[in-house]
Amino acid sequence: MTRDPAVRRLDDWGAPELRDLANEYGTPLYVLDLDRVARNFERVQAAFPNAAVHYAAKANAGRAVLSRLATEGAGVECASAGEVERALEAGFAGEDVLYTAVNPPAADLDTVVALARDRPELTITAGARDTVDRLAERGYDGRLCLRVHPGTGAGHGESVATGGDASFGVPAADVPALLEDASDRGFDVVGVHAHTGSGLSNEDRESHLAVVETLASVAERTTVDLEFVDVGGGFGVPYRPEEPPLDLDPIAEATREALAHLDVDLVVEPGRYLVADAGVLLTTVNTVKPAGEQGTFAGVDAGMTTLLRPALYDAFHHVRSLEPDTADREETAVTVVGPVCESTDVLAEGRRLPEPDRGDRLAIGNAGAYGIEMANQYTSRPRPAVVALEHGEDRIVRRRETTEDITAMEEP
């Protein structure tokens, strides 16, 4: 299998091509390179050769992404009934689908249990005894996996160090008994799962390994014959230009070693790793304003409704000017702000960029993961369009919303 180890940095994208797309489709605009998504999937497959790779759809559940990954042979991990429906529509088969039921609303369980009737190969992961009971109440006795609460987590911030959050999963000590109980009740108990957190870096290897070891000890202690151990996702990508890429090989090797004595298949659920560096967000400067000692404010047409991560997590996204004629402009500290009347509507703070001009196009990196997916309509701002690049062509895969889209569900 070919292996492309290179991280795709924001500077690797061609400025003229991105400017052309901004001119043709307008801004704000998400650009998503589906061929890069496919290569990222291959990189995970190469690191985990015998594992089943289930793409965590929550990172970007656009139909174009899902159907390309289905074509490439990936599986999918879904966080809601809606994601399950979208995954099936995009071409995934029942056997490709893992549905992780985290505090699931009744309607989600109703929908997925109904879908599973015709697709007995679909797997549901429950994170509480109560969820197992609710599945039984609906007559479900199909493939069941249990989510383990490992007690430790890691990630790009405390709020996404999910493994440490007791609301997700069953305490490891209680899992073997619950597996046996579910098996006795007639469920087809197939696996155990845990998720360390999102945005793991090379420094987080030990934390991830601790979670894998917890899973291994649960699998050792159960008398139920498990088919797989699902070690979750969370593999990070470098957001800062100077940050090194995540080295997947040592993580994969340590994971394999920790599970080697067990006769189980390995499942991984990467989201961000497959799509983050395949996407950029294009935006246009519409207001230029001196920011005193802080340099210059560049007001742009994308904001926290377009890309929520900086406002929500204080996340860093690299920003680059796409203008061809910036050599004669002074570099200055630029703070990129959105159009929403919230003081957290800041996409980037104090970046060294050419003195901005009205009309300048800017590109924001690593926008393929948790970008369009977390976009919203706050302040009646329609969500942006998404353009896909595939096999040398570009096409709109999600049209720009309009105010009519926002009001369409309203009744007088």
Ligand SMILES: Cc1ncc(COP(=O)(O)O)c(C=O)c1O
């Ligand atoms: C259960 C589960 N699996 C996988 C993922 C994917 O995380 P990431 O995008 O960091 O790989 C998440 C994160 O939301 C998750 O909760």
Ligand SMILES: N[C@H](CCC[C@H](N)C(=O)O)C(=O)O
């Ligand atoms: N639910 C994920 C976190 C998603 C973080 C993502 N939304 C981001 O933008 O970083 C988890 O449990 O690890």
